[in-house]
């Protein structure tokens with residue numbers, strides 16, 4: 001979602017005359033878009049801000065020009081004026097629900113007065129209704145936020161506090177943006193939301209539509225070739241969405257469905273509102289409808305109170321589900337969330353060794369999954385050049401990275417068939433059919 005927000009900020013700043021520069025040495029403005037989900041990400045914000053200060057000072061010495069420094073994203077939302085105190089060289093702090101104000105805030109920065117500008121309110125008019133910026137530049141695959149915020153309040157998670165309560169964009173604004181992305185050359189759209197399958201809005205027929213119907217509608221756009229969505233919650237996994245996977249060819253056979261823990265006790269403490277068995281039933285149903293679907297997930301390891309027995313239950317479930325790939329994280333205390341004050345925090349070393357065990361199994365499963373693709377022919381969207389000469393990188397329907405070589409014309413943005421000949425831990429490779 002931060003990638004999406006960053007792209008939107010670029011769209012907003014282009015009409016003011018700014019151009020995107022990946023190297024900030026001579027930038028007039030540097031926007032640091034931040035993540036608050038785990039402590040590590042927050043620490044990064046402050047170390048990056050130190051580096052950005054040095055960069056800006058050097059530029060000032062060399063050219064006499066001031067660099068405007070802005071902090072956006074969820075650290076901005078959560079820490080607000082704390083950032084200005086810890087890093088007084090920052091000019092603007094703007095939250096994820098108010099970055100549409102960035103052009104106005106920039107115009108108010110006074111290099112001499114050193115005024116500080118903070119915009120972290122949750123606006124009455126949702127930002128999407130104010131974001132009328134033109135789409136400037138996108139690659140073959142783009143994100144499109146359709147839903148934001150969360151009302152689930154898992155006890156470990158900051159999202160309901162930083163991104164606010166659940167909000168679904170209207171079908172009309174989503175279709176409008178999808179068409180603009182297509183006009184900019186996009187072939188694949190990944191629909192985004194903290195709880196993307198909780199999306200619901202009034203449909204074209206006046207009835208309440210859910211994600212399955214939205215995907216069906218988007219699939220009617222001819223030039224749109226691949227549709228994906230992330231991230232889903234087990235409680236919102238309805239039959240309509242599962243049927244959409246079966247019936248809509250453009251919807252890719254990949255489901256990212258976080259489970260977080262394989263222990264019912266821990267799920268309860270996490271306030272996940274479902275049991276392990278509910279999750280397994282969903283996976284069984286999904287696989288019945290779409291046998292080749294790749295299943296991914298998220299796990300939090302070492303949540304307060306997690307015993308060896310709870311951990312073993314997580315290992316057991318991972319082995320049972322057989323993920324194509326999954327993310328796992330050590331539990332990270334987030335100030336202000338209920339779990340931060342739970343008494344029985346797990347020892348750091350135990351967390352590390354449990355995480356290692358989980359990641360070893362997940363790595364093995366990913367390799368096994370990739371090996372199954374060998375000798376198959378898959379449809380691949382070419383995203384960019386690889387690191388080697390004549391090498392291309394694309395994405396498979398099941399969300400694997402696919403490498404192959406080609407010498408003649410530029411293939412970026414094309415959709416081609418690749419015969420897979422080799423499988424690796426994180427990718428597969430082959431040749432054009």
Ligand code: 5AD
Pocket residue numbers: 037038156157158258260298299300329330331332333334
């Ligand atoms: N500690 C560790 N991981 C977390 N996640 C969310 N909050 C925390 C936390 N406090 C993980 C969850 C979620 C993913 C986006 O980040 O697994 O699904």
Ligand code: SF4
Pocket residue numbers: 150151152153154157158159160194195233
């Ligand atoms: Fe956070 Fe997801 Fe739980 Fe919402 S459902 S509180 S975003 S982990």
